[in-house]
Amino acid sequence: MAKQYDALALLSGGLDSILAVKLIQDQGLTVLGLHFTSPFFGKSHRFDSWKELYGIDVVEVDISRDYVNMMLQGPPNGFGKWLNPCVDCKIMMLGKARALMEKYGAKFIISGEVMGQRPMSQRRDSMSLIRKQAGVQDVLLRPLSALKLEPTPMEKSGLVDRSRLMGIVGRTRKPQLEMAKERYGFREIPTPAGGCVLAExxxxxxxxxxxxxxxxxxxxxxxxxxxxxxxxxxxxxxxxxxxxxxxxxxxxxxxxxxxxxxxxxxxxxxxxxxxxxxxxxxxxxxxxxxxxxxxxxxxxxxxxxxxxxxxxxxxxxxxxxxxxxxxxxxxxxxxxxxxxxxxxxxxxxxxxxxxx
Ligand code: SF4
Structure with a gap:
């Protein structure tokens, strides 16, 4: 049987995804990072250093074939500026995460999305659409913007203490950098995004x-x-x-x-x-x-x-x-x-x- 965790996290390795995990770990809950890989993104060579630097367990979830199929069929929610189908990308990752919850005994899923940070996938309306289309309304928590979003079932039930989550919105990175440096004392500050060639x-x-x-x-x-x-x-x-x-x-x-x-x-x-x-x-x-x-x-x-x-x-x-x-x-x-x-x-x- 796989090691069991309280939550699964979408972990790109970018700063926001790491901070989202830390906020939940701070509450004494265990988190497993799911790092999705495809021909277009993925840094599986960094797993050991993420464990050492940030104390996060990570497993790889290879979605290459499904992802390429989605690109070929045309992402239903369209592309961003270049070939990045950010909305459908998030929907696919969250859907896969949901399917893995049982295997890891997880009660919920977290992501490092910050409302208003990215034009395509992190507007309030697209965040809500992603949650619905991925079928994760009842289990998705976005710890960095939680205080600006409706309380989730995990917060309502007391599984997660809402008062210890954040209410970050917008494109500023200041609060995240402060958390990384002052609150967590990271030796190495990861880049803001996880790195995806589709956006290039x-x-x-x-x-x-x-x-x-x-x-x-x-x-x-x-x-x-x-x-x-x-x-x-x-x-x-x-x-x-x-x-x-x-x-x-x-x-x-x-x-x-x-x-x-x-x-x-x-x-x-x-x-x-x-x-x-x-x-x-x-x-x-x-x-x-x-x-x-x-x-x-x-x-x-x-x-x-x-x-x-x-x-x-x-x-x-x-x-x-x-x-x-x-x-x-x-x-x-x-x-x-x-x-x-x-x-x-x-x-x-x-x-x-x-x-x-
Ligand atoms: S930038 Fe790339 S990895 Fe990130 S959400 Fe968009 S398509 Fe997905």
Whole structure:
């Protein structure tokens, strides 16, 4: 049987979620943090440090597949400024938390939401909608804004002492910082938000290209789409490492069906060509990707410029390695383009229309 707790918390690792837990722990109640992960957010490598710094037990709840499905179907409550479906994201997390209450013996759920702090998901009306649509009206407590909200059943029954909760509202972070420093003496103050690439402009175009070219993208496709330099030529998708750590990640994420490019005899980036629904690449595309990959290997380029000798690029695909000799070039026979941000708005509009 799993260890039992009084409450489950949505724990992004951002300051608000940590303070919400501390307020409940202060009342002698035990709390288990649920840290939701997907290709777009998640810091499961921080669990040990959260335990050490803030005294919070945390488990990972991987919602990757459901989350990607929600993105593909179109979040019913729409997107925020970029590709962040904050309202439906919260609804999904709270729904999952509710389903886990029995396993951990929890009597209620807490979240670090602060009324009025974020335009999309933390307005009074959206907070109320989230609570209803997630089916957690009777069990959700928001300790940081509790005094500005209707008392919950947990407060009414005395399980939680309402007078020891907070009434923070708005975008100011002052009360939270004061609590972190003065009341709890945190050695390390976490960043305000938990970190989510869906709210970043630069990532939105990258993700949309994946969804445009694949009917059922795998969650890991969205991980690949965050790595290094991303270029597309029609349905051909190429991800190139810009530094060693990115090369290593791409190497790790490469699948048998991908095209994996690497310059031979010279250091340089690796590149991962991932087929989309359009299927395998033709010879022209493979050569063009090899030329582009070689063009980012500066030593190979210098050697080519000095000697005129083509550069050898290894191409690994379906367990076979072929070596092709190419001239490094940025302008190849296919037109590689970085995903543009201006595709975001029309894509969101088209999705809305498709939902009716
Ligand atoms: S910022 Fe990202 S993780 Fe946070 S609520 Fe919005 S979509 Fe979810």
């Amino acid at each position: 402009a630069s990532a939105a175009g990258r993700f949309i290209r994946v969804m445009e070219e694949k009917d059922s993208p795998h969650p890991m496709d969205f991980v690949v789409a965050q790595i290094g330099r991303q270029v597309w030529a029609g349905h051909r998708w190429l991800s190139m490492g810009r530094k060693q750590v990115e090369n290593q990640r791409l190497e790790k994420l490469a699948r048998d069906t991908d095209y994996f490019f690497k310059t031979v005899n010279f250091p340089g980036p690796v590149a991962l060509g991932r087929p989309t629904d359009a299927g395998d690449w033709d010879e022209v595309s493979i050569r063009a990707a090899a030329e582009l990959t070689a063009s980012y290997a500066s030593k190979a380029v210098r050697h080519f410029e000095a000697t005129g000798e083509p550069v050898t690029v290894a191409v690994i695909h379906k367990g076979e390695t072929a070596e092709i000799r190419v001239e490094p070039r940025r302008e190849t026979s296919v037109d590689w383009q970085e995903p543009k941000q201006d595709i975001v708005k029309p894509w969101k509009q088209a999705q809305l229309e498709a939902q009716g």
